[in-house]
Amino acid sequence: xxNYNISHLKELEAxxxxxxxxxxxxxxxxxxxxxxxxxxxxxxxxxxKAFYPAKIPFPLLHVDTGHNFPETIEFRDNLVNxxxxxxxVGSVQEAIDNGMVHEEKGFNASRNGLQTAVLLDSLEKGKxxxxxxxxxxxxxxxxxxxxxFSHRDEFGQWDPKNQxxxxxxxxxxxxxxxxxxxxxxxxxxxxxxxxxxxAYEKVELPSLYYAHKRNVFERDGVLLAExxxxxxxxxxxxxxKNVRCRTIGDMTCTGVWESxxxxxxxxxxxxxTTRMTERGGRTDDKRSETSMEDRKKQGYx
Amino acid sequence: xxxxxxxxxxxxxxxxGSVDDGKSTLIGRLLYDSKSIFEDQYEQIKAxxxxxxxxxVNLALLTDGLKSEREQGITIDVAYRxxxxxxxxxxxxxxxxxxxxxxxMVTGASTANVALILIDARNGIVEQTRRHSFISSLLQIxxxxxxxxxxxxxxxxxxxxxxxKDEFSNFSNKLDVKDIHFIPxxxxxxxxxxxxxxxxxxxxxxxxxxxxxxVHIGSDHNFIDCRFPVQHVIRPYTDEFHDYRGYAGRVxxxxxxxxxxxxxxxxxxxxxxxxxxxxxGELSEAFPPMSVTMLLEDDFxxxxxxMIVRPNNQPDVTQDIEAMICWFNEKPMQxxxxxxxxxxxxxxxxxxxxxxxxVLDINTLSRNQEDKSVDMNDIARVAxxxxxxxxxxxxxxxxxxxxxxxxxxGTNNTVAAGMII
Numbered sequence: 160x161x162n163y164n165i166s167h168l169k170e171l172e173a174x175x176x177x178x179x180x181x182x183x184x185x186x187x188x189x190x191x192x193x194x195x196x197x198x199x200x201x202x203x204x205x206x207x208k209a210f211y212p213a214k215i216p217f218p219l220l221h222v223d224t225g226h227n228f229p230e231t232i233e234f235r236d237n238l239v240n241x242x243x244x245x246x247x248v249g250s251v252q253e254a255i256d257n258g259m260v261h262e263e264k265g266f267n268a269s270r271n272g273l274q275t276a277v278l279l280d281s282l283e284k285g286k287x288x289x290x291x292x293x294x295x296x297x298x299x300x301x302x303x304x305x306x307x308f309s310h311r312d313e314f315g316q317w318d319p320k321n322q323x324x325x326x327x328x329x330x331x332x333x334x335x336x337x338x339x340x341x342x343x344x345x346x347x348x349x350x351x352x353x354x355x356x357x358a359y360e361k362v363e364l365p366s367l368y369y370a371h372k373r374n375v376f377e378r379d380g381v382l383l384a385e386x387x388x389x390x391x392x393x394x395x396x397x398x399x400k401n402v403r404c405r406t407i408g409d410m411t412c413t414g415v416w417e418s419x420x421x422x423x424x425x426x427x428x429x430x431x432t433t434r435m436t437e438r439g440g441r442t443d444d445k446r447s448e449t450s451m452e453d454r455k456k457q458g459y460x
Numbered sequence: 461x462x463x464x465x466x467x468x469x470x471x472x473x474x475x476x477g478s479v480d481d482g483k484s485t486l487i488g489r490l491l492y493d494s495k496s497i498f499e500d501q502y503e504q505i506k507a508x509x510x511x512x513x514x515x516x517v518n519l520a521l522l523t524d525g526l527k528s529e530r531e532q533g534i535t536i537d538v539a540y541r542x543x544x545x546x547x548x549x550x551x552x553x554x555x556x557x558x559x560x561x562x563x564x565m566v567t568g569a570s571t572a573n574v575a576l577i578l579i580d581a582r583n584g585i586v587e588q589t590r591r592h593s594f595i596s597s598l599l600q601i602x603x604x605x606x607x608x609x610x611x612x613x614x615x616x617x618x619x620x621x622x623x624x625k626d627e628f629s630n631f632s633n634k635l636d637v638k639d640i641h642f643i644p645x646x647x648x649x650x651x652x653x654x655x656x657x658x659x660x661x662x663x664x665x666x667x668x669x670x671x672x673x674x675v676h677i678g679s680d681h682n683f684i685d686c687r688f689p690v691q692h693v694i695r696p697y698t699d700e701f702h703d704y705r706g707y708a709g710r711v712x713x714x715x716x717x718x719x720x721x722x723x724x725x726x727x728x729x730x731x732x733x734x735x736x737x738x739x740x741g742e743l744s745e746a747f748p749p750m751s752v753t754m755l756l757e758d759d760f761x762x763x764x765x766x767m768i769v770r771p772n773n774q775p776d777v778t779q780d781i782e783a784m785i786c787w788f789n790e791k792p793m794q795x796x797x798x799x800x801x802x803x804x805x806x807x808x809x810x811x812x813x814x815x816x817x818x819v820l821d822i823n824t825l826s827r828n829q830e831d832k833s834v835d836m837n838d839i840a841r842v843a844x845x846x847x848x849x850x851x852x853x854x855x856x857x858x859x860x861x862x863x864x865x866x867x868x869x870g871t872n873n874t875v876a877a878g879m880i881i
Contacts, residue, residue, distance in 0.1 A: 163715065163747045164678050167470035167549040176751040177710045180692040184764055184806075208739040209751070212704060213696035296540045304537045322537065323874045324563055324788050326570035328710065329803050329865045333872035347551055349542045 168356050171348055172205065177328060178307055178344040179209040179291070183216050185332035186289035186340070190247070190282070193219040195231035196407040197364060198293030200238070201345060201353055204362050206291075207242055218245035220290070222278050224270040225252035226388055226409040234365040249281035268390070269411045279315045282339060289332070289340045297349045307346055313337040350405075354430050358423040370403045370421040381414035405430075470549050471677055473574035474601065476557040476565050476592040481580045482609045486647035487541060487554060490669070493654040496543035538568045547673040557588045562822070562837035563788040565592060566877055569599035570863070573677045577606045581614045581644075584624050585631065587823050593628075594822050597635035598784060598839065598879065600859055602680045604632075605641045605671055612646040616659040634825060636856070641675075643668050681748035682858045686714025686722075687775060687851075688746075688768040689805035689861075694753055706737055706753035707762055712805060712860040713853075714770070715747040716754070723771040724762060725851050730771055731758040748860075765807040767851045775851045775861055781811070781844040782881045783855075784820075786837070789868065789875040793834035793842075800875065804850050804864040811866070815843035841881070855879035 165173070182189050191206060193199045206215045221235060239246045251273050254260045259280065260273045282290055296303045306322055308330045323331055332340055345353070357364065374385040376395045383389060385397045389411055402415040403426075420426045475483055490496075541552040553568030555561065569575065575596035579589055596604055606628055614620045621644045632640060643652055644663055651657035654669045666674070691709035716722075720733045735755040736743040746752040754768060762768075769775060787793055798813040818827040820839045827841075834840045855862030866876040 163681070163683055164469060165750065166467045170470045170749055173710060173749050173751040177691070180708055180751070184692055209708075210692075210694060211739040211753075212698070212701045213694050297542045303539045303541065319537070324567045324877070325874075326567050326865060326877045327860060327863045328571075329863065331803065331865065331867055331872070331874045333801070333867055335872065347540070347542075349544070349549075351544065352549070 168352060168359060171345075171352060172208070172356070174328075174347060175205045175344040176209040178330070178342065179206050181330050181332070182289050182291060182342050182344075183210070185330070188285070188287050189217040189289040189291060189342075190220045190285060190287040191215070191217055191291040192278070192293070193221045193235065193246075194293070194408070195221070195227065195235050195365065196293070197353060197357065197368060198295065198345060200362060200364060201348075201357060202291065202293045203238065203242065203244075204357075204360065205344065215242065215244050217291070218247050218285075220247045220249065220278075220281055220285070220287075222249045222274045222281065223251065224274060224409050225250070226270055226411050228365075228367055228384075228404075228407065228410055228413075230365050230367050231407060238363075247281065247285060249277045251277050254280070265390070270409060271412055275315075282315070287339060288334070289342055291342050291344065293345055294343050295348050295350075295353075296346050305343060305346065307343055308332055309341040309343065310334065311339050311341060315339070317341075351427070351430050354423065354427045358427060364423075365407065367404045367407055368426065370401050370418045370425075372399055373402050373415065374398070375400050375402060375415055382417065384410055384413075384415055386410050468544070468546070468548050469677065470551065471574065471672065471675075472551045472553065472572045473576055473672070474553045474555060474565075474568040474572040474596075475576045475578070476555045476568070476588075476595075481557075481578050481588075482647045483554075483557075483578050486576075486578065486607070486609065486645075486653065487552060489647050489650060489653050490550075490552075491541065491543050493650070493669075494543045494545055538564050545669070545673055550672065557592060559587075559591065560837060562591070562595065562839075563786060563877075565595050566599060566786045566788075569595055569601055570859075570877065572596075572599075572601045573680050574603045574605060574672065574675060575601040577604060579606060579608050579624055579628070581608050581610045581617075581620055581624065585627050589628075590631065591822050593632060593635060593637075594825065597637045598786075600636070600856060600879075602677070603639045603641070603675050604637050605643065605668070605675075607647075607668060608642065608644045609647055611644045611651060611657075611660065612649050616644075616651075616657070618660070618662045621663075641665075641671060643671065682713040683715055683747055684713070685773050685775070685853065685858060686716060686720075686768075686770045687712040687853070687858065687861050688716065688754065689807070689851075690762050690764055690766045690768065691806045693763060704755075705759070706755055707768065708751070708753045709806065710751045711746050711748045713748060713858050714773075715745050716768075717745045718742075721771060722756070722768050723774065724760060725767040725769060725774070725777060726849060727760070727766075729758075729760055731756045731760065733757075765805075767805070769851070775853050777849045777851055779846045779849050780814075781846065781850065781852065781864075781878075782841070783844065783864070783878040784839060784841050784881065785834075785866070785876045785878045786839050787834045787876050788836065789873055790836050791868070791871075791875070792836075793840075793876070795832065795834065799869065801867040801869055802844070802846060802850075802864055802878075803867065804852070805861060807848075807850060809846045809848045809850065810869075811844045811846045813842055814845050817841040817843065842878075844878075852880050854881060 251270050254277050260276050306325045374397050375382045376397050403418045420429045539554045555564045555568040625642050645652045652667045690707045694706035723730050734757045736746050737753040795813050802811040818829045819831040853861040862880045864878045865874050868875045
């Protein structure tokens with residue numbers, strides 16, 4: 160008999176497409192959470208493939224902290240135009256202005272925590288019953304136990320000890336009124352898988368991922384981009400370096416890496432030999448050992 | 461982790477066991493020796509180990525992700541771990557081995573190609589070994605690899621290893637396992653995990669890593685019986701694709717080609733495959749586990765839950781299901797006449813529990829026909845009647861068309877996993 164094999168990337172793709180199609184059928188009003196990072200770009204790419212030649216049957220939701228890199232916003236708008244998707248923006252700035260959330264103050268001030276309230280508010284306003292996210296299990300230890308279909312109660316909370324068992328490819332999206340699901344189609348991808356696949360598929364990415372010259376300064380062992388929105392201590396000196404982003408979040412909490420990887424092939428080479436996790440540069444994860452689990456319980460991405 | 465090859469295969473394996481039998485050490489070693497543990501992760505668990513006053517670096521901290529698990533020092537849930545070598549990408553479903561976590565073991569086993577069974581060489585086969593082996597056979601994991609661990613603590617004795625091997629072989633005769641492999645290892649010292657042991661010259665078999673990289677998984681799917689459950693109907697309604705009607709889904713069995721004569725279930729209508737489509741263009745054939753879109757020569761109105769098969773090879777079309785189930789919920793199975801929602805492939809129906817044939821004692825493999833209560837972690841044989849016909853195969857023949865889950869209609873929880881007999 161002939162040996163039928165597909166590569167691990169093709170198998171991961173098939174699994175993710177299957178999950179995306181389940182979401183379109185099991186929920187009435189899904190939305191794809193788009194951050195502008197490579198994982199959500201991958202998600203959009205997979206969604207385009209899953210429903211081809213029809214359009215993606217759900218809108219994209221971007222929670223804009225107002226602290227994004229300008230490159231992220233430009234890239235987002237171009238992408239949305241190209242695929243003809245609807246974009247919804249939840250604005251943290253607006254939420255601060257109308258008093259829904261309060262801004263942190265001081266040197267390590269970040270709007271990361273404020274995103275959760277704005278996200279939950281946006282989901283509620285749009286009456287979305289499933290929010291698709293690009294989280295991966297290899298990213299962080301609390302995410303290693305996340306399901307593909309992750310149930311959230313009416314407050315958007317995650318209960319890690321009471322998760323539904325998930326077997327074979329049977330996904331249970333049953334819920335009560337007012338509850339919703341977070342769905343993670345790329346759960347089984349690793350950082351290297353994502354890069355290999357993006358290279359293989361020739362997917363366009365924001366310039367921030369490629370090595371470029373930028374003014375940076377060091378704080379707690381992490382390089383941060385120089386920007387008026389981060390308050391610097393007198394001792395923190397600005398220097399120009401060749402850097403790139405491994406993850407893209409807010410300018411306030413996304414560390415940049417010294418790197419010469421200015422092509423996707425060089426990035427894959429770098430990723431496959433690096434000895435630090437990609438979230439190692441995220442100051443939001445460093446607040447405590449269980450900061451991701453704590454934030455996820457409250458409804459973070 | 462220098463893995464630039466895009467054509468590597470994906471292998472999923474499951475492990476079960478307690479902290480004491482060295483499972484965490486073994487996983488830690490596989491991750492560490494394949495350079496899949498990052499420096500900052502390692503530094504973090506080192507700091508935590510020191511804070512707790514533990515000797516050395518506790519690799520179990522890598523797999524125990526939730527706060528409550530770290531406090532109690534046990535794994536409660538299924539944790540997924542990833543590593544890759546130049547030959548393969550691996551997904552480990554790491555599950556707790558205690559009886560109260562049978563449901564987690566079942567969950568981890570449902571998609572695995574390989575089950576890794578760990579035996580402490582000093583203790584031989586214990587209850588937990590039997591339980592995990594039985595679940596591997598019940599869930600039809602195609603390959604079983606038995607690692608006799610802690611060989612360093614029995615002076616690397618061939619006799620100890622051979623005795624355990626014989627004992628396991630006797631026990632496994634009662635199980636439905638196709639492929640069993642034995643390896644003597646020491647996870648702590650690294651013997652036969654990635655590198656060949658210099659302490660066991662008498663063993664001339666493969667190392668664990670060599671086995672995982674080379675075990676033949678190409679035939680783990682069913683490539684014979686053609687099954688395509690319709691998952692989603694694609695109708696673009698655009699000028700360019702005005703008459704496009706595509707049936708999207710994941711191939712559950714067999715191989716499909718353009719021009720193949722097919723039959724639709726439940727209608728029984730026949731047609732031919734006009735095209736197998738994808739975003740990347742037309743495909744010459746489709747087989748498991750591919751996600752594709754099928755276009756047919758005739759215009760039928762197929763919908764989600766229907767199935768495309770071959771006229772000369774059909775699944776059973778029936779409302780009566782005989783199955784083994786594993787019960788997952790604290791609330792016992794309602795019997796008699798308990799009603800549940802049932803999910804099978806892309807179909808969703810309701811069902812009623814008609815008969816409880818027996819509850820299985822998974823330690824002795826004996827059948828208890830008097831026990832009329834199915835509680836959490838119990839494994840039982842039942843007869844179900846569904847509100848509409850399902851298109852089913854035996855679980856032994858096809859893990860996708862032979863499996864289902866039961867959902868409590870009040871709480872919406874997944875309460876059971878079922879394997880069709």
